[in-house]
Amino acid sequence: MNLIHFFRRYGIYLVLILLFVSFSLASEAFLSTTNLLNIVRQVSVLGIAAIGVTFVMIAGIPDLSVGSQISLVCILTSWLMVNGGMHPVVAVAGGIASTTLVGLINGYLSIKLKIYPLMVTLATMIIFAGVAKMISGGMAIFGFPQQFSLIGQGYLGPIPIPVLILIALSALGAFILTKTYFGRYVYAIGGNEEAARLSGIHTTKIKLILFSITGFFNGIAGIVLLSRTNSGQPNAGVGLEFDVLTAAVLGGVSILGGEGKISGVITGVLILGVLSNGLTLLNVGDYYQSIIKGIVLIGAIALDSLQHKRRKAKRAEQVQAVRVSV
Amino acid sequence: MQKTGGVLSLRRITKRFPGVLALNNVSIDFRKGEVHALLGENGAGKSTLIKVLAGAHAPDEGEIVIEDKTYDQMNPRLAKQLGIQVIYQEFNLIPPLTAAENIFLGDMIGNGFTINRKAMIKETEKLFASLNIKMNPLALVRDMSPAQQQIVEIAKAISKDVKLLVMDEPSAPLTLSEVGAMFDIVRALKAKGVTIVYISHRMEELFEIADRITVMRDGQYIGTMNTGETNRGELISLMVGRELTETYPARHVEPVETILEVSQLSGYGFSDISFSVKRGEILGFSGLIGAGRTELVRSIFGAEPAYSGRIRMEGKDVVIRSPRDAIALGIGLIPEDRKQQGVILRSSVKRNISLPNLRALSRFGLVNSALEQRLAQQYKDSLHIKTPSLDQLVNNLSGGNQQKVVLAKWLARNCKVLIFDEPTRGIDVGAKQEIYKLMCGLAESGVAIIMISSDMEEIFGMSDRIIVLCEGRKTGELQKSEFAQERIMELASNH
Numbered sequence: 169m170n171l172i173h174f175f176r177r178y179g180i181y182l183v184l185i186l187l188f189v190s191f192s193l194a195s196e197a198f199l200s201t202t203n204l205l206n207i208v209r210q211v212s213v214l215g216i217a218a219i220g221v222t223f224v225m226i227a228g229i230p231d232l233s234v235g236s237q238i239s240l241v242c243i244l245t246s247w248l249m250v251n252g253g254m255h256p257v258v259a260v261a262g263g264i265a266s267t268t269l270v271g272l273i274n275g276y277l278s279i280k281l282k283i284y285p286l287m288v289t290l291a292t293m294i295i296f297a298g299v300a301k302m303i304s305g306g307m308a309i310f311g312f313p314q315q316f317s318l319i320g321q322g323y324l325g326p327i328p329i330p331v332l333i334l335i336a337l338s339a340l341g342a343f344i345l346t347k348t349y350f351g352r353y354v355y356a357i358g359g360n361e362e363a364a365r366l367s368g369i370h371t372t373k374i375k376l377i378l379f380s381i382t383g384f385f386n387g388i389a390g391i392v393l394l395s396r397t398n399s400g401q402p403n404a405g406v407g408l409e410f411d412v413l414t415a416a417v418l419g420g421v422s423i424l425g426g427e428g429k430i431s432g433v434i435t436g437v438l439i440l441g442v443l444s445n446g447l448t449l450l451n452v453g454d455y456y457q458s459i460i461k462g463i464v465l466i467g468a469i470a471l472d473s474l475q476h477k478r479r480k481a482k483r484a485e486q487v488q489a490v491r492v493s494v
Numbered sequence: 495m496q497k498t499g500g501v502l503s504l505r506r507i508t509k510r511f512p513g514v515l516a517l518n519n520v521s522i523d524f525r526k527g528e529v530h531a532l533l534g535e536n537g538a539g540k541s542t543l544i545k546v547l548a549g550a551h552a553p554d555e556g557e558i559v560i561e562d563k564t565y566d567q568m569n570p571r572l573a574k575q576l577g578i579q580v581i582y583q584e585f586n587l588i589p590p591l592t593a594a595e596n597i598f599l600g601d602m603i604g605n606g607f608t609i610n611r612k613a614m615i616k617e618t619e620k621l622f623a624s625l626n627i628k629m630n631p632l633a634l635v636r637d638m639s640p641a642q643q644q645i646v647e648i649a650k651a652i653s654k655d656v657k658l659l660v661m662d663e664p665s666a667p668l669t670l671s672e673v674g675a676m677f678d679i680v681r682a683l684k685a686k687g688v689t690i691v692y693i694s695h696r697m698e699e700l701f702e703i704a705d706r707i708t709v710m711r712d713g714q715y716i717g718t719m720n721t722g723e724t725n726r727g728e729l730i731s732l733m734v735g736r737e738l739t740e741t742y743p744a745r746h747v748e749p750v751e752t753i754l755e756v757s758q759l760s761g762y763g764f765s766d767i768s769f770s771v772k773r774g775e776i777l778g779f780s781g782l783i784g785a786g787r788t789e790l791v792r793s794i795f796g797a798e799p800a801y802s803g804r805i806r807m808e809g810k811d812v813v814i815r816s817p818r819d820a821i822a823l824g825i826g827l828i829p830e831d832r833k834q835q836g837v838i839l840r841s842s843v844k845r846n847i848s849l850p851n852l853r854a855l856s857r858f859g860l861v862n863s864a865l866e867q868r869l870a871q872q873y874k875d876s877l878h879i880k881t882p883s884l885d886q887l888v889n890n891l892s893g894g895n896q897q898k899v900v901l902a903k904w905l906a907r908n909c910k911v912l913i914f915d916e917p918t919r920g921i922d923v924g925a926k927q928e929i930y931k932l933m934c935g936l937a938e939s940g941v942a943i944i945m946i947s948s949d950m951e952e953i954f955g956m957s958d959r960i961i962v963l964c965e966g967r968k969t970g971e972l973q974k975s976e977f978a979q980e981r982i983m984e985l986a987s988n989h
Contacts (some may be wrong), residue, residue: 321829346858347861348557348856348859348860348861349853349860349861352845352849352852353850353852355841355845355945356838356841356845358837359838359839359840360837361839362832362834363834363835363836363837363838364825364833364838365796365797365816365817365852366797366817366829366835366836367817367821367849367903368817368818368821368850369849369850370816370818426838426840426841427840436930443573456650
C-alpha cells in the first residue's frame with residue numbers, strides 16, 4: 169500500500185486526531201466535556217446536510233443548492249408557525265416536504281432537460297434564496313411556540329437532541345448505502361452510469377429519488393438549525409453548501425462519484441467542527457478561519473484528483489493497449 | 495529497393511504493440527503526384543501505418559526515406575515540416591471559428607501582435623480558388639455540412655507546403671454527388687504534384703480515383719497493383735487470403751425453435767433489418783466498422799430507441815423501451831466497449847456480478863450478502879475468473895477476465911438470448927479460447943447467441959449463420975455451407 173493509498177483510507181482519522189491533540193495542548197478550554205459536546209452540537213446541522221449530499225455525490229451528482237434549501241425550509245417553517253399559526257409538528261412536516269419537493273425539482277430539471285446538475289443547482293440555489301427572501305420580505309421571522317425549541321436546544325440526558333438526530337440519521341444513511349440494493353445502485357450509477365443502465369437499473373428514477381433524499385435531509389438540517397437559533401433568518405444557510413462539500417470530499421467522497429462512506433463524511437464534518445472551534449478558542453478571527461477552510465478544501469480535492477489521475481493514467485495505458493490490439 | 499522517384503518510401507517498417515504485431519516489415523513507395531490507395535480489412539494495419547507517417551507512432555524497426563534523406567521515425571512537427579499532412583476521419587476543426595480562422599489556426603497571418611484578417615481572408619480565397627471551390631472564408635465551421643468541413647480540412651492541409659496528403663475514408667461522411675466533387679479536388683491536387691494516400695473501403699471509388707492500390711493484411715504488405723491491371727475479385731482475394739488457424743469447439747445441437755424475431759427494424763445507423771435467431775444457434779453479424787451492427791443490437795436491447803419495426807420474443811410481440819425491458823424478457827448484452835459499458839472498473843468483482851441480480855438477492859430491500867458471495871463465487875469457479883479475491887477491483891483484472899465478469903452478470907439471470915458485441919476484442923489468445931468454449935456451451939444448453947465480430951476467423955469458426963450489414967442495411971445472409979471470406983467482403987462493401 170503506497171502512501172497516498174494509506175492516507176486516503178486512514179488520513180482523515182489521523183488529521184482529526186492530530187487536530188484534537190494539538191488543540192488540547194494549545195488551549196485548556198478545548199478538552200472539556202462542555203466544549204466537546206458543544207462541538208458536536210454545532211456540527212449537527214452541517215452533518216445532517218452532509219449525509220444528504222453524500223447520497224447525490226456518490227452517484228456523481230454535485231448539489232450547490234444545499235444552503236439555499238436550508239434557508240428556504242427555515243423561512244417556510246417559521247412562516248407556517250408564525251403567520252400561518254400552525255402547530256409546530258405540522259409546520260415541520262410542511263418544511264421537510266417542501267425541500268423534498270425542491271430536491272425533486274432539481275432532479276427533474278437535470279434529468280428531463282438534460283442540464284448538467286452543477287448548473288441546475290447553481291440556478292436553483294439563486295432561485296431558492298430569492299424565494300426565502302420573498303416569503304420573509306428579507307426580515308427574520310421569530311416568536312415560535314415554546315416546544316419547538318426542544319428540537320435544537322433540548323437534551324436527552326447529557327446529550328443534545330441535535331446530536332442524537334445526527335447519530336440516528338448517520339446510521340440510517342449508512343444502512344441504506346451499504347445494506348440495501350438501492351444503496352448499491354447509487355454506487356453503481358456513480359461508478360459507471362452507462363454500465364448501470366445496461367445492467368437494467370432504472371438510472372433516472374434512482375437519480376430522482378436521490379435528489380429528493382438530499383432535499384429531505386436538507387429539510388431536517390434546516391429544522392434543527394431553525395430550532396437552535398429560534399429565529400427564521402432568510403440567510404440561514406448561506407455558504408453551507410461549501411462546508412458540506414468540503415466535509416464530504418475530506419471524508420473521501422469522490423467528486424467523480426462512485427466512492428464514499430458516511431463514516432468518512434461524519435469524520436470530515438468533525439474535522440471542520442474541531443478546526444473552527446479550536447481556532448476560535450485560540451482567538452483566530454473569522455477571516456482567517458475562512459482562509460484556512462478554503463485551504464483545507466483544496467488539499468482534500470487535490471488528494472482526491474491525484475488519486476484519480478494515477479488511476480486514469482493507468483487506465484489510459486490499458487485502453488491504448490487494447491485499442492491497438494484490435 | 496529500386497529508385498522510383500518516390501516522394502516518400504517506407505522501408506521495412508515494423509511496429510509492435512503488446513501482444514500484437516501491427517506492422518510487419520512493410521515497404522511501400524509513394525510516387526510524386528499519384529493517388530495511392532491503401533486497402534485492407536479492419537485491423538490490417540492501415541491506421542498504424544498512417545500514424546507512423548504522421549509521427550504519432552515511432553516504428554520499432556525500419557526507416558522512412560524522404561527525398562534521399564533517411565529518418566528512423568517521424569514526429570508530428572517534423573512530419574508537417576516535411577509536407578506530410580493527414581486528414582483523419584474525425585475532423586480536427588474548431589466549430590465556432592470561421593473557415594479562414596481554422597485554416598490558419600496556429601499559423602495566423604499577422605505581425606506577431608495583431609492578426610491581419612484581410613490577408614487571411616484573401617489567402618483563404620486563393621486556397622479555395624486553387625481547388626475550384628466557391629466558399630465564404632468567413633462561414634462558421636459549425637454551420638457547414640460535412641463536405642464543406644472536409645474542404646476546409648483540405649484547404650488547411652494545403653495552406654502549408656504539402657507533398658503527401660493522407661485521406662482516411664474521406665468519402666465516408668459524403669453523399670454520392672459530394673464524393674464526385676471531392677474527387678475533383680483530389681485530381682486538382684494531383685495535378686499540382688501532391689501525392690495522395692487514399693484510404694477507403696469502397697472499391698468502386700478506388701477504381702475511379704486511384705492510380706495504384708496497395709493491399710495490406712494482418713499488418714503485412716501484400717502487394718501493390720496498378721489500378722488498370724487489377725479487378726475487384728483479385729483485390730478481395732488478396733485482402734482476405736488467409737488460412738484459418740484458430741480452432742473452435744464443435745457443437746452437436748441442431749437449432750430448430752425460433753426464439754427472437756426482428757422484423758423491419760430501423761433506428762439510428764441502420765434501417766429495415768429483419769432476421770430471426772433460434773435457440774441453441776450462434777448467429778454472426780459481419781460488416782465493416784460503422785455498418786450499423788452495434789447500433790442494431792443496442793436498439794434490440796433497448797439501450798437506444800428504435801424508430802420503427804417489430805420484435806417478437808418466443809412468438810409474442812414485445813415492446814422494448816429500455817435495457818430493463820430487454821432484461822426482463824431474458825435478453826442480455828455483452829457490450830463492445832467493456833470498460834465504458836460492461837463493467838464498473840472501480841467496483842469489485844463481486845459487486846459487478848451481482849449488479850443486475852441484486853433484486854433477486856434481496857429481501858425487503860436488503861441485500862443478502864451471503865447469497866451474493868455465493869453467487870459470485872459460483873461464477874468465479876465455473877468461468878475460471880482469475881482474481882485473487884472477489885473483492886478485487888475489476889480495474890485490476892485482465893481483459894479476458896473482465897469479459898468473464900460481464901458474462902457472469904448475465905449467466906446469473908439465465909438469459910435466453912445473449913448478444914455478444916466483439917466478444918474477444920482486446921483479449922489474449924488463451925482467454926479467447928475460453929470465451930469460445932463458454933459461448934458454445936451456452937448455445938448447447940439452448941441459449942440463442944447473437945455475435946457481432948469483425949474478426950473473420952472468429953465469425954466463421956463460431957457462427958451457424960452469418961448476416962452481413964453494409965451501411966446500415968442487410969446485404970446478405972449466409973448459411974454455414976456458403977461461408978467464404980470473399981463473399982463476405984463482397985457483401986460488406988457492396989453498394
